[in-house]
Amino acid sequence: MGRAPCCDKASVKKGPWSPEEDAKLKSYIEQNGTGGNWIALPQKIGLKRCGKSCRLRWLNYLRPNIKHGGFSEEEDRIILSLYISIGSRWSIIAAQLPGRTDNDIKNYWNTRLKKKLFGKQSHKDQRQQQQQFMRQVTANDGMKQEAATGDANGSSSMAVATYNWHHQAMAVPVQPVPGTMMGGHRIGDEGDESIRKLLYKLGGAGPFTALPVPQCVPPPMYEGSPSLMPPPCPEDATALLNEGDVQDSSVLPALELDQSFHFNQVKLDGLESFFGMSIDQSMR
DNA sequence: AATCGTCACAACCGCCTGGTG
DNA sequence: CCACCAGGCGGTTGTGACGAT
Numbered sequence: 133m134g135r136a137p138c139c140d141k142a143s144v145k146k147g148p149w150s151p152e153e154d155a156k157l158k159s160y161i162e163q164n165g166t167g168g169n170w171i172a173l174p175q176k177i178g179l180k181r182c183g184k185s186c187r188l189r190w191l192n193y194l195r196p197n198i199k200h201g202g203f204s205e206e207e208d209r210i211i212l213s214l215y216i217s218i219g220s221r222w223s224i225i226a227a228q229l230p231g232r233t234d235n236d237i238k239n240y241w242n243t244r245l246k247k248k249l250f251g252k253q254s255h256k257d258q259r260q261q262q263q264q265f266m267r268q269v270t271a272n273d274g275m276k277q278e279a280a281t282g283d284a285n286g287s288s289s290m291a292v293a294t295y296n297w298h299h300q301a302m303a304v305p306v307q308p309v310p311g312t313m314m315g316g317h318r319i320g321d322e323g324d325e326s327i328r329k330l331l332y333k334l335g336g337a338g339p340f341t342a343l344p345v346p347q348c349v350p351p352p353m354y355e356g357s358p359s360l361m362p363p364p365c366p367e368d369a370t371a372l373l374n375e376g377d378v379q380d381s382s383v384l385p386a387l388e389l390d391q392s393f394h395f396n397q398v399k400l401d402g403l404e405s406f407f408g409m410s411i412d413q414s415m416r
Numbered sequence: 417a418a419t420c421g422t423c424a425c426a427a428c429c430g431c432c433t434g435g436t437g
Numbered sequence: 438c439c440a441c442c443a444g445g446c447g448g449t450t451g452t453g454a455c456g457a458t
Contacts, residue, residue: 146427147426147427148426148452149426149427168443170443171442171443171444182428183444184444184445185427185428188426188427188428189427192427193426200425220447220448221447223446223447234446235425235426235427236425238448240424240425242424242448242449243424244423244424247423
């Protein structure tokens with residue numbers, strides 16, 4: 133037997149929201165908040181909508197300070213950097229772009245950025261390159277999943293990740309391809325410092341997520357979001373790092389840094405058409 | 417002017433996770 | 438420990454707008 137639906141689909145309205153529905157929802161939430169119960173909310177205000185639908189509508193369109201469209205080059209660059217590093221974690225990416233929603237970014241990526249990335253090629257080449265790129269991205273994610281499940285050969289004594297990739301991304305440090313040219317900037321330059329810090333804190337994609345590196349980097353940026361916090365660290369792992377010292381690359385052995393760079397570089401190999409950038413050959 | 421194809425985006429679906437009793 | 442529930446998330450679909458033929 134399948135999971136019970138979150139609402140009675142027969143009596144629930146679907147499709148585009150009318151201005152009246154928007155007004156009802158918006159004014160109620162502005163006055164009363166969500167009450168911590170989205171499922172009950174539509175009944176309270178007399179909307180024939182699923183609670184999830186109300187939540188989505190509020191978060192994506194009715195919430196104050198929402199920006200739509202008009203993505204800047206800087207935002208493109210941030211999205212791309214984060215996608216390379218952490219994959220399709222749209223909510224995390226959105227959290228770094230004030231006023232942007234995960235849905236917006238996801239749509240933007242699927243409809244425009246991806247084309248910008250793989251554009252100006254024959255359909256055949258474009259398809260091949262997309263497939264190659266996605267294989268690389270998913271292979272990287274796959275390594276994380278393997279790391280999360282450990283292996284059957286007893287190497288579990290190594291400090292491999294034991295929680296899922298969502299959490300690993302938070303917990304494992306990453307060095308985001310220092311020296312890589314992106315958008316005319318070199319990662320590691322002053323202008324990219326904020327992105328670099330962010331990627332580092334996020335602990336985005338890198339092959340060493342599967343390697344025995346310290347697992348529990350204190351993630352200062354999640355202090356305000358306990359739900360995103362990884363599980364508590366073993367003391368010995370935590371002790372390897374000083375509070376606020378997350379960017380100290382010495383926490384990663386040189387080999388892992390090399391591998392990280394190589395792996396991200398593989399992903400970047402498909403990106404040279406983006407912004408007309410060229411990958412810094414000297415780093416290869 | 418009509419038709420067709422493509423694009424962009426809003427919305428839905430279903431799975432996963434964390435909290436609670 | 439288990440079951441249930443709501444929230445959150447990413448993938449996918451539906452549809453209107455727009456441009457090309």
